[in-house]
Amino acid sequence: MSLFEAHDLSVSFGGIKAVRDVSFTIRSGEVFSIIGPNGAGKTTIFNLVSRFYETDSGSMAFDGVDITGVPPHRIAEMGIARTFQNTELFEHETVLTNLLIAHHVHRRTNLVTDLLFLPGARRQELDFRRRVEDVIDLLDLQSYREQPIGGLAYGVRKMVEIARALCLEPKLLLLDEPSSGLNPEETEDLSFWIEDIVEDLGITVAMVEHDMNLVATVSDRVMAMADGAELATGNPTEIQNHPDVLRAYLGD
Amino acid sequence: MRFVLKTNYAQDVNLFLHNGQRFWYGLLALAVLLAPLGLDRFYLGEFAYLYIWAIAGVGLMLLVGYTGLVSLGHAAFLAIGAYAHAWLLTQGVPFVLSVPLATAFCAVIGYLVGLPALRMTGIYLAIATLAFERIAAWVIEHWESVTGGHFGMRVPDPTVFGMSLDGPVPFYYLCLGILSLSLFAALNLLRSPTGRAFIAVRDSEVSAESMGINLARTKCTAFALSAAFSGLAGTLFSHRIGYLAPDAFTVQTSIQLLLMVVVGGLGSLQGVVYGAIFLGLLPQAIAIGRDVLPQWIGEIPGLEPGIFGAILVLFLIFEPLGIHGRWVKVRLWFDQFPLYRRATYKRQRSYLRTERVR
Numbered sequence: 001m002s003l004f005e006a007h008d009l010s011v012s013f014g015g016i017k018a019v020r021d022v023s024f025t026i027r028s029g030e031v032f033s034i035i036g037p038n039g040a041g042k043t044t045i046f047n048l049v050s051r052f053y054e055t056d057s058g059s060m061a062f063d064g065v066d067i068t069g070v071p072p073h074r075i076a077e078m079g080i081a082r083t084f085q086n087t088e089l090f091e092h093e094t095v096l097t098n099l100l101i102a103h104h105v106h107r108r109t110n111l112v113t114d115l116l117f118l119p120g121a122r123r124q125e126l127d128f129r130r131r132v133e134d135v136i137d138l139l140d141l142q143s144y145r146e147q148p149i150g151g152l153a154y155g156v157r158k159m160v161e162i163a164r165a166l167c168l169e170p171k172l173l174l175l176d177e178p179s180s181g182l183n184p185e186e187t188e189d190l191s192f193w194i195e196d197i198v199e200d201l202g203i204t205v206a207m208v209e210h211d212m213n214l215v216a217t218v219s220d221r222v223m224a225m226a227d228g229a230e231l232a233t234g235n236p237t238e239i240q241n242h243p244d245v246l247r248a249y250l251g252d
Numbered sequence: 253m254r255f256v257l258k259t260n261y262a263q264d265v266n267l268f269l270h271n272g273q274r275f276w277y278g279l280l281a282l283a284v285l286l287a288p289l290g291l292d293r294f295y296l297g298e299f300a301y302l303y304i305w306a307i308a309g310v311g312l313m314l315l316v317g318y319t320g321l322v323s324l325g326h327a328a329f330l331a332i333g334a335y336a337h338a339w340l341l342t343q344g345v346p347f348v349l350s351v352p353l354a355t356a357f358c359a360v361i362g363y364l365v366g367l368p369a370l371r372m373t374g375i376y377l378a379i380a381t382l383a384f385e386r387i388a389a390w391v392i393e394h395w396e397s398v399t400g401g402h403f404g405m406r407v408p409d410p411t412v413f414g415m416s417l418d419g420p421v422p423f424y425y426l427c428l429g430i431l432s433l434s435l436f437a438a439l440n441l442l443r444s445p446t447g448r449a450f451i452a453v454r455d456s457e458v459s460a461e462s463m464g465i466n467l468a469r470t471k472c473t474a475f476a477l478s479a480a481f482s483g484l485a486g487t488l489f490s491h492r493i494g495y496l497a498p499d500a501f502t503v504q505t506s507i508q509l510l511l512m513v514v515v516g517g518l519g520s521l522q523g524v525v526y527g528a529i530f531l532g533l534l535p536q537a538i539a540i541g542r543d544v545l546p547q548w549i550g551e552i553p554g555l556e557p558g559i560f561g562a563i564l565v566l567f568l569i570f571e572p573l574g575i576h577g578r579w580v581k582v583r584l585w586f587d588q589f590p591l592y593r594r595a596t597y598k599r600q601r602s603y604l605r606t607e608r609v610r
Contacts, residue, residue, distance in 0.1 A: 050462055076464030088462075090455035092519065096264075101452045105464035107445040111473060114447070117440035122265060125444065129261040168463065 003028040003204050004172055009048055009058035018044045020228045021058070026172065031198055032206045033215045035239070036225035037248060042208040043085060044228075046174050050082055051075050063171065077105050081170035083161040085177045085208075089149045095160050096145050099135060102167035103128040132167060138200075139163045139193060154181045166197065173197065175207035179214050187214055194218045216240070224248070254587075267439060284428060288421045296420040297492075298532060303427035304488045306528035309512050310434045310521065311481025316510070317518040318447065319474040320454030322374065325365070325381030327505035328388035329479040333358045333486025334407075335392060335399050338496055341408040348412055355484045362479020366472035385506055393498045404497030407490045418491075427488055434481055438521055441477075450474055482509075504557060511564050517576025526575040534560070 004026040011019045019041045026032045034042045047053045049060065051072040059068045062078060070078070081102075090098050106128070109121045136142055139159050144152060149160065158178065165173055178194075179187045191214055197203050209215050215222060216236040224231040224239050226248035232239060239245055256263075256270050268274045288296055308330055315321050336354035341347065365384055369377055392399045399405060410417040410426070417426050441447040449470045452460035461467055490496055508531060516527025538559060542550035552558070571578055585592045 052458070052461075071466075072461045073464050073466045076462060082462050084459070088456045088459040090452055090459065092455055093451060097448065097451070101448045101460075101465075102463050104445050104449055104452070109444060109446075111446055111477075114441055114444035115437045117444065121440075121444050125265045126261045129264060164463075 001028045002026065003063060004049075004206070005061045006045075006049075007059045007061075009045070009060065010056045011044065011048060011053055012056060018228050019048065022225070022228075022230050023058075024223055024230070024233065026204060026206050027221075028204055029198065029202065030204060030220040031194060031218050032204075033219040033222045033236075034206070034208045034225060035210070035212070035215060035222060036231075039227075040225040040248075041228040042225060043176055045225075046082060046176055046206075046208060049075075049080065049174060076168055076170075079168075079171035080174065081165035081168040081172070082174035083158075083165050083176055083178065085180065087154075087157045087161050089157060089161055089164070091149050094146050094148050095136075095141060095152075095163075096132065098149060098160060098164050099132045099167045100128055102164045103131065105168055131169075135163050135166045138166070138196065155183065155186045158182060158186075162193070166201070166203070170203060172204045172206065175205060175209075177208055177210065179209060179211045187211060190214065191217045212240070265443060288424055293420045296424045300420070300424045300427040300488075301492060302528050302532040303431040304485050304492060305509075305512060305531055306525050307427075307431050307434045307488070308482045308485035308509055309516070309524035309528055310438050311478040311485070312509050313513045313516075313518075313521065313524045314438060314441070314450065314481070315474050315478035316513055317520070317523070318442070318454060319450040319471065320373075321369065321471065321474065322378045322510075323381040323478070324378045324503070324506045324510065325383075325385035325388070326478075326482050326509045327501045327503065328385040329358050329362060329482035330486040330489060330505065330509075331388060331392060331501035332361055333483025334490035334496055334501075335405075335486075336483070337487035338405055338407045338490050339398055342405070346412075347410050347417075351484070351487045354487050355480050358483025358486070359476040359480035362483075363472050363476040365479070366475030369475065370468050370471055382503070382506070385503060389498060389501065392501075399496070399498075402498065404495055406495050407493075410491050423491065430484065430488065434484065435521060438481075442521075446473065507557075508560065511560055514564060515567050515574050517574030517578075518572075520574075520576040522579075523574050523576035526579075530575065534563075 002025040006025070007023050008021045009019055009023070010017070010021055022041070022045065024032075034045065036042050044053065048055055051067070051070060055068060059066060061067065062080060065078070067075065067078065090101060093101075107124065109118075109124055113121045136145060139162065141156075141159060141163055144156055144160070149157065152160070158181065162175070162178065165175075175194075179190055182190060194205055194207075195218060198205055205218075207219075219236050221233060222236050222239040223233040224242065224245045226244075231244045231248060232242045234242070254270065254272065258264065263269065268277065284299075287299065291299070308326065311329070312323065312326050315323055333354050336357045337350050340350040340353055345353065365381070369380060372380055393401055395401070396403075410423070415422075417423055441450075449460070449465045452463060452465055453467060453470050453474075457467060460470075493500055512527035512531045513524060514527075515530050516525070517523030535556065538556055542555075549555075567574060573580070
């Protein structure tokens with residue numbers, strides 16, 4: 001069953017066609033990877049899905065609902081969470097606060113109940129903290145809980161960002177180069193965690209990744225791109241041996 | 253050094269983390285409650301004035317320190333609150349209704365000012381709010397039927413249920429009460445989703461949006477709340493000065509408010525109070541300095557605003573986290589003595605942030 005469908009997506013910036021007529025589907029419960037050389041348009045696709053960019057043509061549907069014209073903040077409410085290539089955390093706050101902010105989509109209180117901190121607001125806070133702890137346990141972040149982001153190592157920040165995305169309790173998780181800046185050991189941990197996320201939490205994962213080892217280990221299907229267009233889609237072995245893909249990476 | 257063992261989630265949610273905090277804040281509450289017993293009229297008045305500044309500061313702190321939006325127009329909200337309150341009182345509206353009405357009016361104005369501010373940040377927003385301040389001042393000067401124009405208007409004495417609050421002691425308690433409520437409301441906000449949304453917008457708009465936070469609504473809410481607190485301070489301010497005239501609210505008032513939150517420490521409510529104390533003491537210190545120092549120094553034109561500006565610049569260079577930030581460092585030094593590392597608060601090179609989006 002397909003969770004996400006994109007039809008003929010195109011976007012251009014000035015004269016550059018960043019994405020050209022790309023179509024793909026993400027099936028429920030799979031790990032879907034997008035690979036390609038630099039400038040292929042991988043991250044642009046994520047930004048289209050997040051609705052940070054307007055699509056020039058084409059359409060997207062999530063869970064059977066058309067999201068081509070939905071405002072960016074509604075995307076998270078509908079169940080799509082994402083991480084960023086160079087991490088975009090709330091720098092001045094602690095790990096705990098970062099994760100609590102992600103629970104914004106689950107808020108049941110309004111400005112007035114918050115100002116007065118009525119019993120409902122207190123119950124909600126306790127509930128959020130319980131759920132945050134589950135994610136902290138899953139990703140082994142206990143020792144960083146009270147630390148401000150500004151002082152954390154890059155590898156830890158990457159994990160905090162994934163934790164924050166999980167706190168949204170999404171159906172679809174978009175990971176933008178999750179392994180960039182991680183050492184081999186951390187990358188191996190990451191592959192286990194991605195498997196946990198898919199199998200234990202039942203979240204579908206789509207990722208943009210350069211590390212072919214990681215892609216081959218965790219992906220069910222891979223889409224290869226070059227110059228904004230789709231080259232091929234298939235299982236990791238097929239893609240690694242596909243003549244067009246080899247040509248895009250290695251040249252003729 | 254104190255280690256707090258957390259055994260349930262409520263400890264994170266409660267206002268006080270441990271008994272040490274309860275003790276010291278309790279002592280502070282007792283001191284300010286009993287202050288009228290030991291202080292004479294003049295100092296009580298000065299304290300009440302300081303509380304009024306702090307109430308306005310809570311509003312500006314929410315906007316500048318927590319939402320990351322600069323405003324140079326907050327004197328206008330102070331003025332609108334003061335004039336709206338005084339006008340309502342002259343129309344026979346009772347004090348207990350007039351204060352919330354004037355505050356709500358300021359919130360509406362703040363929301364409207366927030367709308368065009370959505371697309372602006374930094375220096376552009378500062379200029380836009382400065383322009384708003386000038387417009388508000390112009391309206392106040394020219395809308396003579398309501399504001400009395402340049403002649404100003406007298407503010408009726410505050411009375412609650414037939415009891416006059418005009419004396420120094422009742423007015424002191426009135427200001428203290430409203431400040432306590434303001435701080436309580438701000439603290440509540442900051443431990444619930446609304447306040448965290450402000451912080452998210454301050455630190456990363458892109459990220460906030462991908463967390464499902466509506467940027468437009470959050471910024472407008474921040475402006476409205478900020479204006480409401482400043483307006484609330486304005487209602488008390490009108491009683492403090494007793495006679496409203498346009499020259500009571502100038503650009504310099506806005507700058508002083510901004511100075512208060514920056515010097516106090518951006519991103520902390522304690523900072524608001526430190527800043528207010530600082531702002532309350534500085535004019536006195538300058539006045540005393542004028543008497544002590546050689547005459548030619550005391551007669552320099554523009555000495556006071558000059559000193560205000562110089563202090564703002566020095567704080568920005570040497571202690572961007574303000575008095576509160578300095579206090580946190582001092583406390584940490586004693587906590588970790590003799591192991592304090594000088595580099596603890598050193599600014600680190602921040603990692604590259606996502607530049608591809610927008």
